[in-house]
Amino acid sequence: MIESVQQIENIWGNKSPRKTYFSRPYDWSSNIFIGLGKYSTYSIPPSSEKNTEKQFVDTNFPILKNLIFSESQEETIKWFESVYAENSDGSKQLIQNVFSSLLTDNESNEEAIVNILNLLSRFDYEEMTPVGEVILASAMANKSDWIKSASLDVMSHWANRKIYNMLLKLEPPKGFLAILKYESILRSFRQRYDIHA
Amino acid sequence: MIYMRKIDLMAWDGKPADDSDSISDIGTKKHELSVWEVEDNLKNIDDIALALAMTRDDSKGIMIVLLDPAEISRMTDLNVQVEEQEGRSLYLSQNCMHKNFKICNLSEMGKLASYIHDIVEKRDSRKFIYFDELKLTDILWSKFRNGELDYDGVKAKNSWKKKYKDYEKEKDKISKS
Numbered sequence: 001m002i003e004s005v006q007q008i009e010n011i012w013g014n015k016s017p018r019k020t021y022f023s024r025p026y027d028w029s030s031n032i033f034i035g036l037g038k039y040s041t042y043s044i045p046p047s048s049e050k051n052t053e054k055q056f057v058d059t060n061f062p063i064l065k066n067l068i069f070s071e072s073q074e075e076t077i078k079w080f081e082s083v084y085a086e087n088s089d090g091s092k093q094l095i096q097n098v099f100s101s102l103l104t105d106n107e108s109n110e111e112a113i114v115n116i117l118n119l120l121s122r123f124d125y126e127e128m129t130p131v132g133e134v135i136l137a138s139a140m141a142n143k144s145d146w147i148k149s150a151s152l153d154v155m156s157h158w159a160n161r162k163i164y165n166m167l168l169k170l171e172p173p174k175g176f177l178a179i180l181k182y183e184s185i186l187r188s189f190r191q192r193y194d195i196h197a
Numbered sequence: 198m199i200y201m202r203k204i205d206l207m208a209w210d211g212k213p214a215d216d217s218d219s220i221s222d223i224g225t226k227k228h229e230l231s232v233w234e235v236e237d238n239l240k241n242i243d244d245i246a247l248a249l250a251m252t253r254d255d256s257k258g259i260m261i262v263l264l265d266p267a268e269i270s271r272m273t274d275l276n277v278q279v280e281e282q283e284g285r286s287l288y289l290s291q292n293c294m295h296k297n298f299k300i301c302n303l304s305e306m307g308k309l310a311s312y313i314h315d316i317v318e319k320r321d322s323r324k325f326i327y328f329d330e331l332k333l334t335d336i337l338w339s340k341f342r343n344g345e346l347d348y349d350g351v352k353a354k355n356s357w358k359k360k361y362k363d364y365e366k367e368k369d370k371i372s373k374s
Contacts, residue, residue, distance in 0.1 A: 121257065146207050153257050156330040175210030176320050177260060181327040185258075188331035 117150035125158035229297035248291035258329035
């Protein structure tokens, strides 16, 4: 168990193997990342892979949770893309944890959930599976047509046979226009994969 | 003449006639409401929908409403004036089909909103078409295939550039199989 910067230094010398701006504490008041100098949360040897991932998720959880409520989602997308480039598995766990917390919060968090789904739609299916399907299934079970509509956008972006099979099992939206959207996406899937309903 | 306008479906679905989200969704700039002209028989609707979609940075699907000024006038006494203005789509050859509705005040905006609200209430599915991402991608790929659009034409916007790369990959897969 590595508990101190000194221990890390003993193992790695003065070089931290993976150091990125997003692993540093985030100063929300000024929107500026404050550097910790040469050490970061991820300066842990690969043998502690599980701890590293947990630390990665724990460290970045409050950042993503906060960003997902912000007005400019471009910043969130940019930040998450850089996090994903650093640790794709950890990032999938991170997005799932934030999504779960939005569902279990006391608030409806409708807009924040839509923002999470919009974030998912910036990635390809292969980059987000299997976490992506779990989030989508859960989102489609939500009462809100807005959330269902954003889920449909992700499905239409990922468009593959597995997603089509999944779409058939999920609860369609209720509103007239949202139903038109749902039916249009189903039709396009059928056309693309030559499926006769 | 028929015109196409992109709408945010969440601003209309299940909303009352005077809902502020609906009014915002047909917000004007300099009294101009952006619309795209479609042939009466809707023959060119795919081209126009793609042109509209390609004014945007992302390639997500779009919900469109078809607006007929004569019908709007009959139902609301709003006389819609249509003005020419070149569009700003990556699909350059369609930019001449972009127009503006001149909407001068809140009363006119309210009339248009109530017209759209009415056709949502009546569930008039002939007036609304959803162009999902898969459909837009298929239309786009057909334009790549017949040379109407190419990489240089779409590279300015990332998500459309990515669609070109996906198209190339698909073409490569087909040629190898």
